[in-house]
Amino acid sequence: MNDLSHQTAASVLETDVVIVGAGPIGLFAVFELGLLDLKCHLVDILDRPGGQCTELYPEKPIYDIPGIPVISGQELTDRLLQQIKPFHAQFHFGEMASALKKLPDGRWRLSTDAGTQIVAPVLVIAAGGGSFVPKRPPIAGIEAYEGKSVFYAVRKMEQFRGRDVLIAGGGDSALDWTLNLAPIAKSLTLVHHRDGFRAAQHSVSRMRELVNEEKIDFHVASVKALHGDNGQLEAVTLAGPDRKEWRQEANAFLPFFGLTIKLGPIADFGLNLHENLIPVDTAKFESATPGIFAIGDINSYPGKLKLILSGFHETALMVQAAFHICRPNEKLRFQYTTSSSSLHKKLGVA
Numbered sequence: 001m002n003d004l005s006h007q008t009a010a011s012v013l014e015t016d017v018v019i020v021g022a023g024p025i026g027l028f029a030v031f032e033l034g035l036l037d038l039k040c041h042l043v044d045i046l047d048r049p050g051g052q053c054t055e056l057y058p059e060k061p062i063y064d065i066p067g068i069p070v071i072s073g074q075e076l077t078d079r080l081l082q083q084i085k086p087f088h089a090q091f092h093f094g095e096m097a098s099a100l101k102k103l104p105d106g107r108w109r110l111s112t113d114a115g116t117q118i119v120a121p122v123l124v125i126a127a128g129g130g131s132f133v134p135k136r137p138p139i140a141g142i143e144a145y146e147g148k149s150v151f152y153a154v155r156k157m158e159q160f161r162g163r164d165v166l167i168a169g170g171g172d173s174a175l176d177w178t179l180n181l182a183p184i185a186k187s188l189t190l191v192h193h194r195d196g197f198r199a200a201q202h203s204v205s206r207m208r209e210l211v212n213e214e215k216i217d218f219h220v221a222s223v224k225a226l227h228g229d230n231g232q233l234e235a236v237t238l239a240g241p242d243r244k245e246w247r248q249e250a251n252a253f254l255p256f257f258g259l260t261i262k263l264g265p266i267a268d269f270g271l272n273l274h275e276n277l278i279p280v281d282t283a284k285f286e287s288a289t290p291g292i293f294a295i296g297d298i299n300s301y302p303g304k305l306k307l308i309l310s311g312f313h314e315t316a317l318m319v320q321a322a323f324h325i326c327r328p329n330e331k332l333r334f335q336y337t338t339s340s341s342s343l344h345k346k347l348g349v350a
């Protein structure tokens with residue numbers, strides 16, 4: 001009797017491959033697996049697909065996807081979803097992959113915090129940096145404003161049209177959103193605790209130009225207090241380097257103080273992690289545990305670059321090895337999507 005014997009058939013889902021993470025790389029894995037007739041389920045803590053692309057920079061342009069000169073994080077996600085449509089992957093959103101067990105028949109059983117159990121011969125971890133949590137600035141009572149007038153990410157730029165926006169921080173997110181929101185905000189003020197930035201130099205230069213043109217304000221200052229009612233911000237208290245304080249009107253506050261990445265339960269999957277990353281070989285992108293693969297930002301190998309492009313490449317190689325585990329008695333024939341009529345059929349373009 002195997003480990004499933006005590007459960008009802010309905011409570012355990014069975015598939016070829018279970019993927020942790022529906023970021024761009026997890027989504028592309030659905031496509032590559034689908035071409036080989038491998039079915040999959042994806043689990044993601046977020047409530048929608050896209051990972052960092054949709055969570056952190058949905059409207060920012062990406063310029064280094066081969067063949068696509070410019071595409072936003074959201075558009076790339078939408079196009080990946082369109083590309084994987086023929087393969088009918090099953091998504092489990094809002095669920096944390098929380099436990100992993102090897103079954104006596106050699107397959108893996110992944111459990112989520114919502115009670116879903118998925119059994120598959122192959123587990124693919126495409127969990128990026130894990131679940132990312134924005135760093136909350138140490139300002140008393142800020143929780144009451146979060147999601148109403150204090151935001152740690154920009155989901156829809158339109159939300160800030162005509163508002164008095166205050167941005168705090170000195171990294172890429174703070175500078176990028178300063179430049180992107182300046183044309184639509186009623187007023188925009190950037191504050192940073194020093195007159196030096198970690199952001200890309202061209203963004204800093206452009207920000208300084210906007211200050212010179214009196215289109216935005218910049219202060220070397222820290223936010224000391226928030227003022228408002230029912231979560232709606234009306235003003236903030238700022239303090240300069242000389243500790244002099246002043247009140248400034250603002251009805252939207254975007255603190256960009258970085259993200260804390262929490263790997264979460266994957267750390268307990270017994271994967272021989274190195275600095276919270278999963279070491280893999282570069283032929284198959286398999287971890288040290290046979291049957292468990294890691295692709296995208298979560299893996300590490302000599303020369304690794306955390307780019308979408310790298311994750312796509314890793315995925316194409318990973319599925320070749322995954323196929324042999326899922327279909328040990330079948331031969332794998334290499335085929336081009338341009339010329340294979342069997343691939344055309346799978347893609348619904350025959």
Ligand SMILES: Cc1cc2nc3c(=O)[nH]c(=O)nc-3n(C[C@H](O)[C@H](O)[C@H](O)COP(=O)(O)OP(=O)(O)OC[C@H]3O[C@@H](n4cnc5c(N)ncnc54)[C@H](O)[C@@H]3O)c2cc1C
Pocket residue numbers: 020021022023024025026043044045046050051052053056057061062063064095096097098126127128129130131132263264265266295296297298306307308309311
């Ligand atoms: C501001 C910014 C700009 C960028 N610009 C570019 C660019 O121009 N070009 C480029 O190539 N790259 C860029 N990147 C990097 C790129 O976004 C990442 O390389 C890419 O998102 C990695 O994809 P992924 O699928 O591996 O991981 P992610 O996108 O991080 O997705 C991982 C998913 O796994 C989920 N997850 C994690 N742990 C669990 C768990 N235990 N259970 C369930 N779900 C889990 C997460 O919720 C997440 O949705 C940028 C990144 C940032 C932050």
